[in-house]
Amino acid sequence: MILPTAELLDRIPTPVYFYDLDLLEATLKALTEAAGTDQRFRVHYAIKANPRPQLLDIIKSYGLGADCVSGNEVTAAIEAGFEPGKIFFAGVGKTDEEILTALHAGIGCFNVESEQELYVIDDFAREEMMTANIALRVNPEIDAHTHRYITTGLSENKFGIPMSQLDRIVGIALRLKGCRLMGLHFHIGSQIRNFDSFKLLCERINALTSHFDRKGIHFSSINVGGGLGIDYDNPDSEPIPPFSDYFRIFRENLNLAADQTLHFELGRSVTGQCAALISKVLYIKEGDTRRFAIIDAGMTDLIRPALYQATHTIVAIDKPADAPVMKYDVVGPVCESSDVFATDVALPELRRGDYVAIMSAGAYGEAMASRYNLRDLPEAVFSI
Numbered sequence: 502m503i504l505p506t507a508e509l510l511d512r513i514p515t516p517v518y519f520y521d522l523d524l525l526e527a528t529l530k531a532l533t534e535a536a537g538t539d540q541r542f543r544v545h546y547a548i549k550a551n552p553r554p555q556l557l558d559i560i561k562s563y564g565l566g567a568d569c570v571s572g573n574e575v576t577a578a579i580e581a582g583f584e585p586g587k588i589f590f591a592g593v594g595k596t597d598e599e600i601l602t603a604l605h606a607g608i609g610c611f612n613v614e615s616e617q618e619l620y621v622i623d624d625f626a627r628e629e630m631m632t633a634n635i636a637l638r639v640n641p642e643i644d645a646h647t648h649r650y651i652t653t654g655l656s657e658n659k660f661g662i663p664m665s666q667l668d669r670i671v672g673i674a675l676r677l678k679g680c681r682l683m684g685l686h687f688h689i690g691s692q693i694r695n696f697d698s699f700k701l702l703c704e705r706i707n708a709l710t711s712h713f714d715r716k717g718i719h720f721s722s723i724n725v726g727g728g729l730g731i732d733y734d735n736p737d738s739e740p741i742p743p744f745s746d747y748f749r750i751f752r753e754n755l756n757l758a759a760d761q762t763l764h765f766e767l768g769r770s771v772t773g774q775c776a777a778l779i780s781k782v783l784y785i786k787e788g789d790t791r792r793f794a795i796i797d798a799g800m801t802d803l804i805r806p807a808l809y810q811a812t813h814t815i816v817a818i819d820k821p822a823d824a825p826v827m828k829y830d831v832v833g834p835v836c837e838s839s840d841v842f843a844t845d846v847a848l849p850e851l852r853r854g855d856y857v858a859i860m861s862a863g864a865y866g867e868a869m870a871s872r873y874n875l876r877d878l879p880e881a882v883f884s885i
């Protein structure tokens with residue numbers, strides 16, 4: 502992505518999320534081309550990754566639907582102009598108010614995560630004289646080989662309906678008058694770079710759909726969730742995720758019937774590379790064993806390194822090519838030892854007032870910012 506110059510940054514407050522909207526558009530072009538012309542493939546954007554209205558506006562214009570996990574996200578999707586029928590609502594703990602918000606908005610599908618939730622949605626739908634389209638979220642017991650906090654498809658995770666209960670709960674869903682069972686939903690985790698997990702997911706789904714076909718139960722939609730990872734180590738060489746390879750896995754391995762739609766809920770791979778968190782160097786501190794670059798961004802602005810031991814490439818902005826290279830621990834100002842962006846990272850010699858860019862921060866960056874320590878929320882600027 503194209504970073505702003507130090508001269509421009511001198512005129513805006515930091516820390517700041519810098520969004521490269523051209524890169525977002527290029528990513529969406531690549532995504533929609535890779536998804537291809539097969540009308541059965543339907544891509545939704547997982548709003549949780551980044552709900553910025555400026556981004557939603559562009560994403561919607563490429564025809565994507567929205568994947569939401571709260572009533573407020575459903576409202577944000579509606580306000581951004583996503584077609585209600587293309588809005589899906591997932592989450593293990595939907596409140597009564599959220600269910601009603603989504604019902605009244607006329608969303609396309611509730612991804613239901615438990616038997617009890619099914620009854621609650623059915624009750625509300627009947628009270629409102631409506632029918633709720635639903636999919637049952639299945640926990641497929643597949644290891645996504647990613648960080649344990651972003652693995653969702655194992656039996657120890659809180660997500661989805663265990664496969665052992667699926668027959669029974671499908672039977673219930675088919676009998677409910679307020680619900681129309683559309684299909685099955687899966688999501689095995691996030692930041693998945695090893696496509697074998699997706700292949701395994703296809704095989705699991707094929708087995709399940711043929712099992713139900715034999716019982717005379719045919720689903721009109723299959724939802725494989727999100728999870729496609731991005732390259733945090735080489736954002737410049739892979740600014741656009743490998744969408745073609747990703748969709749090919751499903752095209753080649755999933756037995757999709759002619760009358761079935763296949764839904765994807767991609768978050769990180771859509772917006773992840775289009776933003777950097779830009780921060781000013783406050784102090785350089787020589788410790789006894791380490792050299793610290795203390796910057797004005799902290800874990801409150803980007804929590805991924807502290808929460809998931811995630812690594813984001815850090816680059817110094819506008820430093821001369823012949824500047825000596827030094828090793829730094831790049832740390833934030835928050836009163837927590839985990840407020841560290843990188844350890845032992847080689848950077849051109851930094852001075853107070855220099856700027857660094859923490860790359861690949863467009864997904865789960867600004868969206869997860871907090872006001873801990875009563876810090877201000879980060880600002881955002883957009884390339885034009």
Ligand code: LLP
Nearest residue numbers: 547688691692727728729766767768769865
């Ligand atoms: N669908 C469902 C049901 C999900 O739970 C998620 C993400 C997605 C789709 C989108 O997944 P993606 O394509 O973005 O991988 N904060 C963490 C990631 C949490 C992901 C939560 N669920 C991080 O910064 O790595």
